[in-house]
Structures are given as structure tokens and as C-alpha cells.
Amino acid sequence: MPDLYLGNKILKKNIKAILFDKDGTLIDIHKYWYSMIRLRSEFIVKKCFTNHKDKNKVKIELMKIMGVDYEHERMKPEGPVGVKPRDFIISLTNQAINTMGGKSTINFVAKIFNDVDEYSELHLKEFVVLLPGVKEFLEKLKKHKVSANIVSTDLTNRAKKSMKILGLSCFFDNIFGGDSVKNAKPSSEIAELVISKTGLYPRDVAVIGDHPVDILMGENASIDLCIAVCNGISPRDVFKELHCEIVNDLFSLDIR
16 A cells, blocks of 8 residues: 655555545635635625615625635635534624624525525636645545545535536545535544545544644544645644644645
8 A cells, every 4th residue: 555755754654545625725715715705795785785875895794704804815714614614604694694784584594605506606617726736646646546535614516516627526536515414524523424435444544634623623533644734724833733744735745
């Protein structure tokens, strides 16, 4: 079996599978979620704030509440989008709409989110940008018969479509989103789901993600090698207190 390397350092001998986060690890989280949250906010303003005197101000405020650093067109490291489960964000958004003078319910916001999902699928290619080193690393995994899997907080269907658009579906044995499990990261559930599907053990597996919840998910699943990649949502400093290797991007890793 092949080994996983960081430079000349062996990180794991006989590596059999890797669990990848999607947003911020495989694709540009800022491009993807900034676009999605902008659409959500625009749909909400159109539905709930028809007579508001400053619709743009409401849109910006909603974007910030959902996790956008609006001034820099980036996602906030703390989320909630990209970090918290969808139901949490729906509830938070519903509360914000009512606080700002709109009229809404949880079901109404969920419907808007679903409408945005359907609309954005027609334009998903514009939102999905591959991060450096991803394809090259996936090719090495496939060559050495190491199982590649996605464990995302996004919806399973959207994660699959993103990979299809990028032409990467053939590299993954399993793609699971937050709707596949009851409890979101840092719960171990989604990691354990993949481990059970592959028939492997935690000792055979490594986790790669761009946020502390990815690392904690791995630890909670008894996976002893977790790798933080710093071209996503989180700066290097936030990982220093966690038990993980830290790399700049997937070009840093090798399989041989």
C-alpha cells in the first residue's frame, strides 16, 4: 500500500482512504458561498421587503448575518454558512427577517433557500472554482488506489453536481453532504458513514479540511491523521491548538 507524504515526511503509512471537506478544501469557498448568499438575500428582499426604502442595505445585512464579510467579498471563518448546518442558518435568517421588519416563517425561508438552490443549479458552473493542487492530488490517489471521499456540510446533491461540473466525479467513491446525517460536523457521524461504506477502519483513513470542525470531526471518529489546509476559510493560527498537520494547499502532499 502507498504512503502519504508531506515533503519527505511520512504522515501515514499504508493509507487507504481520505475524507475531504468540499468548500475551502476542494473548491473556493469564498466564490461559491458568496454567490449563494447573495442570491438568497436578493430573493428574500424581493419577497419580504418590497416596500422597504433601502433594499440594498437589507440585502447586505442579511448577507453579513449568513456569514459574508461583505467589504472583502469573503466568508467569515466563524460562518455560519460553510460551518453550521442548513437548518441553523434557515432559523437564523428567519429571525433576522422578522427583526428587520419583514414577515417570515421557518418554512417560508426554507422554501426560498430551495428556490435559490434550483435557480443556482442553472448557473453552478459560474460559482465553482477548483483550488490549487486538487486535481493533481486526486490523480495520485486514483493511481495508487487510495479511496477519495467527500464529507461536506453542503447538500449531497449539490456536492455531487459541483464535482460533475468540474469533471471530478470519477475520482470519488463516496460523496456525502450534511443531509446524509442527523448531526453536522464536528460530530463524527458523516466520517463514520464513509468508513462504514468503505469497509475500512479509522486507522486506515486521513481527513483533510479547511476548518476546525473538520479536524474535530476526524478526532471524534478516532481518525489519527487530520490535515488542515489553509487556502480555505481559516487562517493557520486557528489550527495551532488542534492535533493536526497544517499545509498551505494540496500541492504540499504526495502519495508514493
